[in-house]
Amino acid sequence: MTKEAFKSIFLTVLVLLSITLTFSIWFYQTDYESITPPNTTTVSIAESKNIHDVIKPYLAVNYRGHQILGQDSAESVSKLYELFQKGQYTNVSTDVKKNLPSRGQNPSYEIVFPAPLTIDTLKRLFTFNDNFIVRNNLYVDRIEVFQSNGNQGKVTAVFRSQNDSAVFYASVNRMSTKQLSDAITSENLRQYLRQSLSHEKHVYLPIDKTKVNSERVFYRTLDLKRYISVLYKDPDSVSSTKNAVYSDGGSQLEENPGNVLHYIKFNPGINKNKNNQDSVIYRSYEFINGYKGWTNSFVYDEFEPSKKHSQDGEAGFRIQLGNYLIYNTDYLGRYLPTVKLNWKSGQLTELYSTLIDMDPIYSKTTYELEGANEVIVELVSKHIQPSKLEDIKIGYNLSNVTDSNSDQIELTPGWFYKQNGQWYPVFTDEKNSINRRGFE
């Protein structure tokens, strides 16, 4: 009898315990107040930027009779660009054979972008009062403003393509050439030569020598892992290999030699967003802005539209320092000073992005770079025909940072030319006439 009573009591205790445990598990709540919330994974790398600070001209040109005067000071070009932005563009006409003002009668002012712009991008940069359509394959990389009858008459802006031919023109309100003249004038204004390159692209090159300082910069490397939450909708589905290659099965993220991020999507599939009429240029800007990816002072400098679909292609952004862009002439390091995006079927299929963030420390040595004629002579002497080149520019050379065992690198100025999508130095180092002035 005693044993049975004990079994009954024990069974009751067990039943009560099971009820209590079930209740505890069922209604178990974490005491979130006692837990310090972990840092939220923010999809942001550096900073976002206004479109006008990324897509901007690098040169201002003033036509005075037969003279071509150019201004490459970033400050002056920026002032001129602001005036172009303030203008209101009306009465847009694509009939460029009629009523087009010609150079020579009155001075004209032109801003030149590093790469061609699509019409939708132009509409985001400038204020157009009319809606207009231009054939898809026409792009604008320079805008020239004329004023008839001195400072009193009508102001007309001609939007030109790389080969200098007009794509469309418009009347401009709220702008006068007097303002443009004031903005462009400074000690840097000097004579330029107009040189024709591949596909009749016209570039402007300074005739006289150009003095540019080399720059000592501090750089830090960015962690590739920070880009996982940027490039993958579900970062938890991303696994990594021993070689730090990240993949979710459909795409791959890795660090190429020399601090360059490389992301590739294997099968983009069909375009899910056919209504997206934004060009590759604007979409690329928006994409980088979306994760605040402007780690350096980037400038839009490359556009290669797809031949199959107008909404696909490549767009690139390059780091600018002072008045000039930065180039790496080594094939493996060519993406080091850039962010380059490739779009297919309306989706990002490939991305190259620098993983270094630079801060200029001080100007070091003054270099005197050759004038336009010497550049052309040098190219021809190397059997390089300018008519086969895509571009010629002054810039800074960024050597591969893996070559340096310090956290500082020196950017040296020089002339560069672009051929088959790759930049090369015009002069070898010993040919650059160096005028060592020391630090001032």
Next chain:
Amino acid sequence: MNWSKTKTIFIICFLLLNIFLAYEFYQRQSEELTMDSPTQDITQTKNNVKIDTEIPKTPENVTFIIGEQQSFVKNDKNDLIDSLKSLQDTKDYSAQTIKVTNNGRTIEGTFEHPVDIPKQNKNYQQIIQKLIYKGNEYTYSSTDKDGNLHFIQVFDSTPVYIKDHNGFTFLNLKVKNHQIISYTQRYFVFTKTNKVDIINATGAYDNLIQNNILSGYKKNITLKKINLAYFNSIGNVDQNDTMVFFPTWHMQVKTEKDTHHYFVNAVSSEVQTLGNGE
């Protein structure tokens, strides 16, 4: 029906059920603890540190600076520069003999009449202003185990530190029997260069904590001082290069046994130390 057997079966069943439920309950609690642990360590370290100083505001227009060592001689004959000559020719209590070494970039001065050390640190400044070339541009840094006094250079009201494997000091006063008998001095000419965006002092302090720098000390950790300073990047002071100095948050942390100096690079957030037990 055998009620006794039924009770036994029920007891076994409920026993097994309870073991399973208890295990489940334990698992849930463990998960919570795991979720809690990463930030808890940081929070715990942060709670262990007593902040005994005011956190300064971030100054505006902060720049990098570059520095070059000044030569103390005028020509190849190693003639002293005029300011040092006049210091050497002084006839009063500061009379001293000055010897130049290290290609003219270091001077070693020996006082004819050893100078008494002031009792208070703040009075060191008055002494070096009178005895040392450009003494007003140096500030007291530390006293080593032998009682020698170390000073660092100040630029634009900001102290400048140099990390060097050979234990570089800007100004080192040698002390014997509470008297300064000689000194070694180097002088940098600094120049401001480009402006740079820097992290604030709180961010630098958080960075120090997040890097688990202080996690080794369990109690009585006190942040005694935090101030903006300049700290050199990689470079060799003996190669006479132009040296680059970064804006850096200098933190003085007192632990039970010692005082430690940490430097958080205000541009890259990297944590550095002088590495010579300063």
